[in-house]
Amino acid sequence: MTHLTADVRTFLHIHPTDTVLVALQDLPAGYRIVHGGKVLVLPHPVSAKHKLTTVPLAVGDPVQMYGVRVGRATQPVAPGEPLTTFNLKHEADPYSLSRRQPYHWQPPDVSAFTSLTFDGYHRADGSVGTRNYWLVVPLVFCENRNIRMLQEAFEQELGYGQPQTYRQQVRKRIESYRQTGRHDRETAAPTDQPSKITETETAGRLFPNLDGIRFLTHDMGCGGTNTDADRLCALLAGYLVHPNVAGATVLSLGCQKSQIDTLWHEIRKRQPAFDRPLLYFDQQTYGTEAALLTDAIDQTFAGLIEANQNERRPAPLHKLSVGLKCGGSDGFSGISANPALGHASDLLVQLGATTLLAEFPELCGVEQELIDRCEREDDAARFVELMENYARRAAAVGAHFDMNPSVGNIKDGLITDAIKSAGAARKAGHAPVAGVLDYTEQPTRPGLHLLCTPGNDVLATTGMAASGANLIVFTTGLGTPTGNPVAPTVKVSTNTRLVQRMPDIIDFDAGAVVNGTETIAQNGEQMLRHLIDVASGRVLTKAEQLGQTDFIPWQQDVNL
Structure with a gap:
């Protein structure tokens, strides 16, 4: 039997033009939703993070989410029914330079951050490191x-090495086996967890x-x-x-x-x-x-x-370059962690910093918005060129962007690439696009940049560091231990349950946005303050504590 939490919202309608709602809790069959002056009675259960339609859909009807097309119905769907891989297929809006429209944005209020600094390592070339x-x-x-x-x-x-906890566990098993001639799980069971690097150890x-x-x-x-x-x-x-x-x-x-x-x-x-x-x-x-x-x-x-x-000295926040990445995404990614990171990105851009949005296969369906947001037409043209070249290379080997969602993505509500992409793009907030970069290219001016990388977690983070990100923020709904050798990687959870289940890899919780106890802006501002602490070395990321330093070069093969 499903028990609903009374003090938490049960569904969310993201954009006024959307024809779907997102279930924020597991909703049982027969549950009544009041939306848009109408009552929807759910004919089937809808799991948390999944979507249900607000309108009847005939075969071929488009589905809107985040204000863009995210699929087309392959079966008749009644109002209140969940959308699945059985009744919905990927489809995205077309895009082109000829459709480009003027773009205007309202910069966020950054008065609370203008006097803040981070403690970094100043280089002769004018850059500032968050680590040495x-x-x-x-x-x-x-x-x-x-x-x-x-x-x-x-x-x-x-x-600088990792604690020898696991070697000690193996040693205990060896000793037990030598004494008893068998593997005794009870006496040899691991009890210790890897220890963190303490300030005392660092000082010594x-x-x-x-x-x-x-x-x-x-x-x-x-x-x-x-x-x-x-x-x-x-x-x-x-x-x-x-x-x-x-x-x-x-x-x-x-x-x-x-x-x-x-x-x-x-x-x-x-x-x-x-x-x-x-x-x-x-x-x-x-x-x-x-x-x-x-x-x-x-x-x-x-x-x-x-x-x-070289010792840490105060540096202005505009010396930060932050990579924006998501992985192990779920149906809450585009609702909580990604838009909260997007707000933090907008704050950074307004402060004169640099942010990098990667993962071109996960921009499928939001291309036109990003084209419109490019400040310069040559950047818009380059973005189109890079996206089309990527798509052509994928098609040449029988792959397409709609193959991007993983088994875990689909299980947790991201059933088409357009749904996944529209939520992933929210990491970029609303700032104009200051530049478009190919893999390993570096920005020449501050602001939000689009960086061509695969969606693959490590290939993307490897590329963002090569393009100068001195911090990487990695949002996740399912949990991933990804880190980078040179750029501290902050893991942001889309939901509080994940923090409770995997506390050794999550650095920051955006779950309060889902239950409505914090707004996107409030969570994004807290996130930025956490990033300042990480940049200053006052806080080590969980990836640093675990010694997670993933590095895989992208050989420009097809990787979604």
Whole structure:
């Protein structure tokens, strides 16, 4: 039997032109909804996060949500019936430059934030880091083992490694098995959780101003096309010039396609006066692994001493560059976390900061709105070009944007890509679009930017960091542990139940928007204050505490 919570709203009508309602609680068959002067009696149960129609639908009738078309009926649907993959298929509104309309927005009041600053690491190029990392990267996958050897040595000896809780659990099981000859679950059951890095531990480190050493590995650099090698160098260059990176150690085999000259070319394209330490080691020149790693350790340690000289100092909020991302989305994403993040993005834009909206496959259906929001016509044209090229590449291998929703998305109410996309786009708030960027390109002016990445969580966050995001905000309704090597990644929950179920990965709760105890604006303002604390190093993200540093280069293949 379904029990409704009396003090919480049961449904939501998002936009005046919408022909659907969103169930905010599990609604039983026979439940009566009063909407628009009419009474809807639900003929079937409707699960929380799912949609029900307010009008009768014949086969072929369009369905509106968020004020845009999100699908077309494939079966007759009576008012009050839930929309499912059985009776609704993906369909989106057409878009073009010729349909472009003037766009006006009302900037939010930022008076409460104009005097605020964050404590960051100031770089010679004028950028400000929210973290101070040393980076160790390979130019080719052949060096991955050497990267891991350096990682084990530096992290464990300098105190940047993760707690050994799980190794201890394995050790307990080994000891129990040796004593009893069997696996005793009761006596060997895990009881401890990974511990957090405490302020005392940080203060006791040899390099208190160094937030960590980040070690990247990948499967690229050789064996692919020359274009693949160049793209890898462009991606790595984005990380080497990142505001959160103080310097880097680069390992090379020597004979691979991704060469140090190409990497330097890409670095200087982004920063002609690049002056941070970059240490380069070629294994074929050194001969033995021991010679390579001994020299790399020696010079890297000297680089860490130099990086530790930089201390946090106040910086204006316009020095923030924030990536806007969602993953593990649910039917509440476009109602709570995404629009709250959108409001935070609008506040940042009005304060002169930069925000990056990624995931082009998840902009399907809202293209015209974004075209209209482009301040410059050439950016609008580039957005159309990038979207159409992406769609053509997908079609060439038999894929389409409507294949984007995952099993979990559909189960939790995102049954067409247009529904998912219209909710995902709300992360961008209402600010005009200041620029349109291809993968790894960096903004040249502040404001909201559209950044071409796949919807894939790690491919997108990897790209946002390469484009300079010194913070990433990642909204989720189902839960994901995603993090990034150089950009602190703040996980925002769409619903409070998720925070309670997965507290070790969620940083901020937007669930109060769903039950109506907070407005989108109130939650967005609280979120921005939390971001300032994270940017200042006063708060570590859950991903940082878990050591979650996901890095996967996008090889420009079709990935939805």
